Structures are given as C-alpha cells and as structure tokens.
Amino acid sequence: MPKVMIAQNILAANETLAQGLRQDLTAQDIHSINLMSAPGAGKTTLLERTIERLREQLNIAVIEGDIETSADAERIEAAGAPTVQINTRGACHLEAHMLRDALANINLVWVQLLFVENIGNLVCPSTWDLGEDLRIVVVSTSEGDDKPAKYPQMFATSQVMIINKLDLLPFVDYDVAKVRREATAINPHLQIFEISCRTGEGLNEWCEWLLTFARQRDLSPTSSS
Numbered sequence: 541m542p543k544v545m546i547a548q549n550i551l552a553a554n555e556t557l558a559q560g561l562r563q564d565l566t567a568q569d570i571h572s573i574n575l576m577s578a579p580g581a582g583k584t585t586l587l588e589r590t591i592e593r594l595r596e597q598l599n600i601a602v603i604e605g606d607i608e609t610s611a612d613a614e615r616i617e618a619a620g621a622p623t624v625q626i627n628t629r630g631a632c633h634l635e636a637h638m639l640r641d642a643l644a645n646i647n648l649v650w651v652q653l654l655f656v657e658n659i660g661n662l663v664c665p666s667t668w669d670l671g672e673d674l675r676i677v678v679v680s681t682s683e684g685d686d687k688p689a690k691y692p693q694m695f696a697t698s699q700v701m702i703i704n705k706l707d708l709l710p711f712v713d714y715d716v717a718k719v720r721r722e723a724t725a726i727n728p729h730l731q732i733f734e735i736s737c738r739t740g741e742g743l744n745e746w747c748e749w750l751l752t753f754a755r756q757r758d759l760s761p762t763s764s765s
C-alpha cells in the first residue's frame with residue numbers, strides 16, 4: 541500500500557474517534573477548545589491568565605500536551621484548574637485517542653469548559669481533529685509576522701487568532717496590520733484578539749468573549765474536515 545494511503549487511513553480513524561468525542565462532550569454540555577501555536581507563543585501563560593480571571597465563574601479543566609515534562613500542567617494546576625498532562629514522547633501533535641485516554645482521568649461532571657493545549661507546532665496539529673468545538677491559534681510578536689502566510693492551513697482551520705505579546709511591539713519588527721490582513725485573506729471569518737499576557741492588555745475583551753462562548757447553548761459543529 542502506498543504511504544499516502546496509510547496516512548489517509550490513520551487520519552480517517554482519528555476523524556471517527558474525534559467525532560465520537562465531540563458527541564460525548566456535547567452530550568455532557570462541555571465546550572472544548574483546541575489551543576495551538578508555535579513553541580513559546582504563550583499558550584500556557586494565556587491559560588494561566590484566563591483561569592485566574594474566570595475560575596469563579598466557569599469550571600475549566602485543561603489537558604496539557606507536551607513532548608516531555610509536566611512543567612506546564614503544574615503551572616495550570618497552580619492557576620486553579622484540574623489538569624491532565626499528556627507526554628507524546630516525540631510526537632509533534634495530539635491525536636484523538638490521546639485525548640480520549642486523558643479524559644478518563646478528569647471528573648467531567650464538573651467541567652463546563654475544556655482546554656486542550658496542543659504541542660507547540662504550527663504544522664501537524666492543524667490536520668488532526670480532536671473533537672473540539674473551537675480551534676484557536678496563538679501567534680506572538682516575538683516570532684515574526686510571516687506566520688499566516690507560511691502556515692496557511694493552521695489559520696484556515698482555526699476560528700480564532702490571538703496575537704500575544706503586544707508589550708514587545710516597541711522592540712520588534714512586527715506588523716500587526718499585516719498579520720491581520722494575511723490571516724483574514726486565508727480565513728475571512730477569523731475572530732481576532734490582540735493581547736499581552738504580561739500587561740493584561742486585551743484580556744478583559746478576550747475573557748468576556750470566552751465566557752459568552754462557554755455559556756452558549758447550541759454550538760454548530762466546527763470539524764476541521
């Protein structure tokens with residue numbers, strides 16, 4: 541069998557499992573978010589700031605994907621949300637079966653909003669459905685303003701783009717308008733937030749929007765396929 545066929549079959553099996561997870565989570569009234577970015581864009585810090593602000597209003601749980609270590613899970617637990625760490629031991633993205641196994645370790649009855657922090661990578665996570673309701677890509681001013689143009693699939697399959705580290709703008713050559721323009725050229729429906737997890741800029745608007753999303757009753761399916 542040609543290699544491309546094998547890859548398609550693995551993706552198809554993942555898709556089936558992800559659809560099942562999506563149905564299970566929806567049936568339990570849990571809203572789920574697949575959080576993706578390049579390494580160091582600030583996914584974990586965004587989760588810390590978000591949980592600190594919303595934990596009194598919303599029951600948030602987190603599944604932390606990392607190739608190695610439990611450092612990020614420890615940070616999220618300290619911020620006040622139950623967390624399960626997945627270590628992929630080299631794999632560059634999370635797959636639906638990893639999520640299914642991790643969910644067995646969470647008291648889902650309590651959970652209203654589930655974040656899945658994917659492996660830091662702008663390529664592979666974009667093609668793997670985890671059964672999430674929403675895909676969010678985080679970019680940051682320290683990583684260069686060419687990411688939407690270079691990794692279009694990630695921006696085409698996400699519903700939200702968060703531009704983080706606004707506080708660094710005076711020190712880096714980063715054109716926010718260009719990033720917005722190139723990202724919306726790929727995906728005109730992209731919801732965009734500009735924030736700084738360091739200064740708190742933009743976090744009120746983001747958290748208000750997230751609260752509305754988490755309390756929404758009917759979610760239209762946003763499968764990546």
Ligand code: MG
Pocket residue numbers: 583584612657
């Ligand atoms: Mg992280």
